[in-house]
Amino acid sequence: MMQMLVETFTVGMLSTNCYVASCPQTKDAIIIDPGLELPVEAQPIVDYISEAELNMIFIVNTHGHSDHVKGNVYFQQKYKVPLCIHPLDAHFIAEFTTNNYLPNKMLEEGNILSYGQELLKVLHTPGHTPGSICLVGEKLIFSGDTLFAGSIGRTDFPGGSNSDMQLSLQKIVTLPDCLLVYPGHGETTMIGEEKRINPFIRNKGILF
Numbered sequence: 344m345m346q347m348l349v350e351t352f353t354v355g356m357l358s359t360n361c362y363v364a365s366c367p368q369t370k371d372a373i374i375i376d377p378g379l380e381l382p383v384e385a386q387p388i389v390d391y392i393s394e395a396e397l398n399m400i401f402i403v404n405t406h407g408h409s410d411h412v413k414g415n416v417y418f419q420q421k422y423k424v425p426l427c428i429h430p431l432d433a434h435f436i437a438e439f440t441t442n443n444y445l446p447n448k449m450l451e452e453g454n455i456l457s458y459g460q461e462l463l464k465v466l467h468t469p470g471h472t473p474g475s476i477c478l479v480g481e482k483l484i485f486s487g488d489t490l491f492a493g494s495i496g497r498t499d500f501p502g503g504s505n506s507d508m509q510l511s512l513q514k515i516v517t518l519p520d521c522l523l524v525y526p527g528h529g530e531t532t533m534i535g536e537e538k539r540i541n542p543f544i545r546n547k548g549i550l551f
């Protein structure tokens with residue numbers, strides 16, 4: 344079984360990671376967090392998709408902040424694919440879109456996203472925003488702005504909640520150490536490494 348392919352494009356003024364994840368068998372693919380600041384930033388992503396001959400299946404937002412969603416409409420228009428987001432963050436993206444490009448699919452805890460032979464499970468991880476999600480595959484996790492290498496997302500924006508974040512981190516520490524973490528900003532890491540060195544989740548026992 345070949346592993347899911349993940350290509351990273353760092354976009355926008357906040358250096359947001361936009362990921363294109365694809366199934367090596369079928370070439371079905373998804374875009375996660377296309378937070379383009381400028382239309383020109385779409386070009387390397389579009390080129391990669393066409394050179395790799397990927398079939399776009401959907402777009403996912405890990406949460407509704409502008410640095411993760413500003414390119415939604417561009418890619419919705421280009422590939423005519425559904426946009427998926429947690430319902431609690433759907434209001435964030437209304438200001439960047441028109442009626443024609445509202446979210447088409449609401450993602451809830453436990454939903455499974457499938458494309459080609461790949462599966463990603465939705466983990467609802469509020470705290471950074473009410474509708475933040477992580478996407479968990481067999482060997483990796485897209486952690487949005489919930490978990491970063493050595494840090495976690497801020498909880499002091501509107502809708503943020505430190506107590507929700509603590510519960511979300513409790514969920515994350517139950518995941519296998521071997522998962523590769525693709526965060527919303529910064530370098531990749533491993534769940535096991537974060538359990539050892541990340542001051543925000545180190546010493547977090549499993550409470551449930």
Ligand SMILES: [Zn+2]
Pocket residue numbers: 406408471488
């Ligand atoms: Zn954010």
Ligand SMILES: [Zn+2]
Pocket residue numbers: 357359408410411488527528
């Ligand atoms: Zn962000």
